[in-house]
Amino acid sequence: MTEQGKLIRGWVAVLALLAGAGLAAVAECTVTVEPGASIQAAINAASPGDVICLAEGEWEENLVIERSITLRGSEDGSTIRGHKADTPVLRVYTPDEQRLEVVVQHLDVTGGRGSNGHGMLVDGSAAARIENSAVTSHDGHGLHASHSAQMIIEGSTIADNQKFGVL
Secondary structure, three states: OOHHHHHHHHHHHHHHHHHHOOOOOOOOOOEEEOOOOOHHHHHHHOOOOOEEEEOOEEEEOOEEEOOOOEEEOOOOOEEEEOOOEOOOOEEEEOOOOOOEEEEEEOOEEEOOEOOOOOOEEEEOOEEEEEEOOEEEOOOOOOEEEOOOOEEEEEOOEEEOOOOOOEO
């Protein structure tokens, strides 16, 4: 094999490794929610696999996610602040045994109030991946996984929660 052939084969191997490591292109937004609009309405209208993007800004909502979606904030700052007491700011769950996978990226989740005011509750057979986000300042737990739920936390800050940061 020529030196040029070896070089090309080497670069192909490097690119394959990068793609396999999840460094491939980021999925495009299915819908973008502007401040003042309802994130929950976008979640309710979403199909499995959709990417709901949040513009830069702040929302006061408590959200329930019952389908496999990505919830992506702006890298310039998107905050979801809970407004109902004793309710998680984000609740990810499936009422049956079907697998549910949710990805949360570039979000600040704050303001859960009351003893059940968790930042994020992942329940049932749901799985959540929290990437490059901050889950802070909740009266309950920052992140709470129950039953057979699973969480992967990557590049995120979990801090200043009254109960456990992660339970």
